[in-house]
Amino acid sequence: MIRVRKLVKRFGLKTVLRGLDFDVQQGEFVAVLGPNGAGKTTFLRILASLSRPSLGEVVIAGCRLPAQAVALRARLGVVTHQPLLYGDLTAEENLRFFARLYSLPDPGERIEAVLEQIGLAPRRRDLVRTFSRGMQQRLAIGRAILHDPEVILFDEPHTGLDQNACDMLDQVLRDVAARGRTVVMTSHDLSRVEPLATRFDVLDRGLICASAAPRDLRGNLLDFYREALAK
Amino acid sequence: MTRNRPSPPAARPPSLPPRPRGGFGRAVLAILWKDLAAEMRSRELLSAMLVFALLVILIFNFAIELAPALRSTITPGVLWVTLAFAGTLGLNRSMAVEKDRGCLDGLLLAPVDRSAIFFGKMLANLVFMLLVAAILLPVYSLLYNINLFRPGLLLVILLGSLGYVAVGTLLAGMAVQARTREVLLPILLFPVIVPVLLAAVRASGGFLQSAPFEQILPWLNLLIGYDVIFLAVAYMVFDFIVEE
Numbered sequence: 018m019i020r021v022r023k024l025v026k027r028f029g030l031k032t033v034l035r036g037l038d039f040d041v042q043q044g045e046f047v048a049v050l051g052p053n054g055a056g057k058t059t060f061l062r063i064l065a066s067l068s069r070p071s072l073g074e075v076v077i078a079g080c081r082l083p084a085q086a087v088a089l090r091a092r093l094g095v096v097t098h099q100p101l102l103y104g105d106l107t108a109e110e111n112l113r114f115f116a117r118l119y120s121l122p123d124p125g126e127r128i129e130a131v132l133e134q135i136g137l138a139p140r141r142r143d144l145v146r147t148f149s150r151g152m153q154q155r156l157a158i159g160r161a162i163l164h165d166p167e168v169i170l171f172d173e174p175h176t177g178l179d180q181n182a183c184d185m186l187d188q189v190l191r192d193v194a195a196r197g198r199t200v201v202m203t204s205h206d207l208s209r210v211e212p213l214a215t216r217f218d219v220l221d222r223g224l225i226c227a228s229a230a231p232r233d234l235r236g237n238l239l240d241f242y243r244e245a246l247a248k
Numbered sequence: 249m250t251r252n253r254p255s256p257p258a259a260r261p262p263s264l265p266p267r268p269r270g271g272f273g274r275a276v277l278a279i280l281w282k283d284l285a286a287e288m289r290s291r292e293l294l295s296a297m298l299v300f301a302l303l304v305i306l307i308f309n310f311a312i313e314l315a316p317a318l319r320s321t322i323t324p325g326v327l328w329v330t331l332a333f334a335g336t337l338g339l340n341r342s343m344a345v346e347k348d349r350g351c352l353d354g355l356l357l358a359p360v361d362r363s364a365i366f367f368g369k370m371l372a373n374l375v376f377m378l379l380v381a382a383i384l385l386p387v388y389s390l391l392y393n394i395n396l397f398r399p400g401l402l403l404v405i406l407l408g409s410l411g412y413v414a415v416g417t418l419l420a421g422m423a424v425q426a427r428t429r430e431v432l433l434p435i436l437l438f439p440v441i442v443p444v445l446l447a448a449v450r451a452s453g454g455f456l457q458s459a460p461f462e463q464i465l466p467w468l469n470l471l472i473g474y475d476v477i478f479l480a481v482a483y484m485v486f487d488f489i490v491e492e
Contacts, residue, residue, distance in 0.1 A: 067356055069491060091359035099350030105286040117278035118358035120271055144289070160354070227386075 018043040018168060018199045019064065024073035026059055026223075033059045036073070043167075046190075046200040048214035049225075050207065050242055056223045057203035061172045064201065065095045078167050084089075091119065094161035094169040098176035101160065104146030108137050108156050111145055112163055119164040127163060135159040135189060151182025158189050169193060171202035175209050179248040187213065193240035211238045219245035262484040275360040279368025283342065284375065291466035293341045297380045302387060309391045319394050324452035327388065327396075328445055331381060331405075332412065332438075338376050340433050342369060343424040352424075356490060366417060366486040373413040381405050400464070401454035407471040408448030414478040415440050421489045447471045 021039035025032065033056045041047050042058060045198055051057050062068040066086040075082040080089035095101075102111050109128060118122035133139040135155040145153060155176065161169060171190070175183050194200055203220075204210045210217070217225040217234075219242060227245030234241050287293055304366045346352040346369075355365050385396045423433040441492055447470040454464035 033360075065357060067353055085359065085361050089359075090357055093357070095353075095357050097350065097353065099353070101350050101354030103282065103286055103351060104349065105289040106282065110285065114278055114282045115354070115358075116353075117281075118360060121275060221448050 018045075018078060019201065020074070020076045021064075022074040023077060024060075024063065024064060025071045026056070026068070027071045031169035033223055034063075034070075036222055037220075039047045039218070039225060041199055041201060043199055044194075044197045046213060046215045047218060048210035048216070048220050049203045049220050050205065050210070051203070051220035052205060052246065055220045057205075057220055058172055060220065061095075061170050061201070061203055065093065065170050066090060066205070067095075091164065094164070094166035094168045095172075096154075096157050096161045096169070096174050097172040098174065100145075102145050102153060102156055105144060107142050107144055108132065108148070108159075109141040111156065111202060112159060114162055115160050121164060127165075131159045131163055134162075134192065136185065149182070151178050151185065154178060154182065154186060155189065156165065158186070158193075162193060166198070168199045168201070171200065173204055173206075174202065175206055183209065207238050207242060217241065221246055266471065272361055272364050274362035275358060276367045276371065278381060279355070279365060279370045280375075283369065283372030286345075287372075287376070293338050293345075294376055294379060296312055296341065297334040297338045297376060298383060300337055301330050301380050301384050302396065304330040304333060304393060305384065305388055306355055316393070318457040319392050321453065323388070323396070323456055324449045327384075327452065328408065328449050330384065331377065331409070332441065332445060334380055335373075335377050335412055335416060336434050336437065338373060338380075338435075339413070339420040340423075342373055342417075343374075343420040344429065347424045352490070360491060362487040363483045364491070366421065366482050368404075369421075370413050370417040370482070373417055374409055377409045378406070381409065396455075396456075398455055401452055404448055404451045404455065404468070404471070407468070407475060408444055408451075411444035411448075411471060411475045411478060412441055414475060414482055415444070418478070418482045418489065421486060444471065444474050447474065 019039065019041040021037060024034050024037040024039070026034040037060065049057055049060065059068065063070050063082070064077065066082055066089055069083050070227065078091055078092045080086070080092070082089065082104065103114070106114065109132070112128045112131060113124060116128060121127055132141050135158060137152065137156055137159065140148070145156065158174070174186060178186060189208070190200070194213070202210060202214070214231070216228065216230050217238060218225050226248055227241065229241055305326065312322065346355065356362065388394075389396050419436045420433055421441070423429040423436060426432050447467045451464050451467035451471065454467065
């Protein structure tokens with residue numbers, strides 16, 4: 018579903034990604050772990066077609082970036098630590114706006130279903146600026162899954178959420194994964210990704226330096242992560 | 249540890265719906281609707297532009313003692329300086345709202361040509377600018393005792409505002425990436441809009457002084473040419489401007 022080869026990203030003289038290779042099969046839930054500054058967000062922004070690679074090949078759902086970015090975006094959902102929502106619109110208006118951008122055939126029905134799924138149906142007519150951080154993040158996920166994308170990218174989605182909001186977010190993530198969607202999530206919170214992911218990749222200094230499925234972890238995830246960074 | 253782990257990737261996803269690519273016109277209208285709906289709720293942008301514009305013409309009214317004969321000569325300059333300054337406030341704000349709340353990424357992720365974002369934002373800015381002009385004209389007419397409701401002048405305001413917001417939205421998209429965007433936008437914008445301001449002032453003056461249409465026509469042509477050129481330029485380059 019995702020194939021990345023020798024991906025390089027430079028900002029001026031600074032090289033953030035250094036020939037990174039990355040593969041994800043359809044339906045996998047891959048957690049990309051790494052310390053701050055490792056290049057996780059840059060990597061995800063390239064996968065999301067928000068940033069162009071300096072060198073290398075990126076193919077997602079059969080679409081090659083950046084040439085086929087518009088086609089890819091119809092098959093892609095993205096959640097970042099910012100909700101990408103409009104505070105002066107209601108929850109329903111926000112989803113309706115994005116449904117129009119994605120040309121959804123039956124937006125009303127789909128918006129209804131998504132609001133139910135994320136537990137915000139009773140607050141549909143409230144302005145988003147009156148929402149708590151957790152509710153905004155749930156609505157952000159609703160925005161990302163509104164067009165039922167095949168691939169969903171999450172960039173540190175738990176940032177700034179309290180325990181309850183994190184638990185709700187995890188439930189939505191499980192629902193998404195259970196529907197067979199391909200998920201890539203960056204995080205530095207190991208405890209959050211450990212029960213969710215079907216594969217863990219460690220990104221450090223612009224390269225994937227270790228990769229393991231849960232069954233391959235010899236100790237716990239923390240030990241695997243530390244060993245990977247110590248290499 | 250793995251009790252709640254999602255199912256392994258065995259099953260194919262349930263039948264995926266066809267993937268419609270967003271229609272260009274639909275996306276433009278969606279962005280226009282979004283900007284107008286958000287502004288009707290917050291009234292941040294429009295009220296700032298309007299108060300500023302009214303203050304400017306009030307200051308001009310006190311600062312320049314005009315003999316009635318001179319009013320039609322000075323009016324176009326005062327009018328367009330006021331609209332240009334008030335417009336800058338609106339342009340800065342309309343893109344800053346997208347950037348500060350991270351919403352620009354949400355727009356950039358939509359499966360539509362990115363120039364649709366430009367046209368949606370530009371049309372919203374045009375509506376705001378014309379609304380300010382619609383309130384400014386009667387106030388100006390009262391203060392200076394001059395009739396500004398002439399079809400020719402209204403046409404010039406439409407064409408001039410279109411050129412102004414076309415360039416302004418494009419440059420606001422560029423300036424919004426910078427930390428000093430409030431300062432940067434006027435510095436970038438004012439040199440580029442000199443032709444549109446010059447043509448708009450001359451054409452407005454022509455209509456106010458009831459000059460022969462042949463004298464006004466070259467300025468109207470310049471305005472139309474400027475509008476067409478900058479709309480085409482924006483269509484071609486906006487994608488690169490908002491690219492990281």
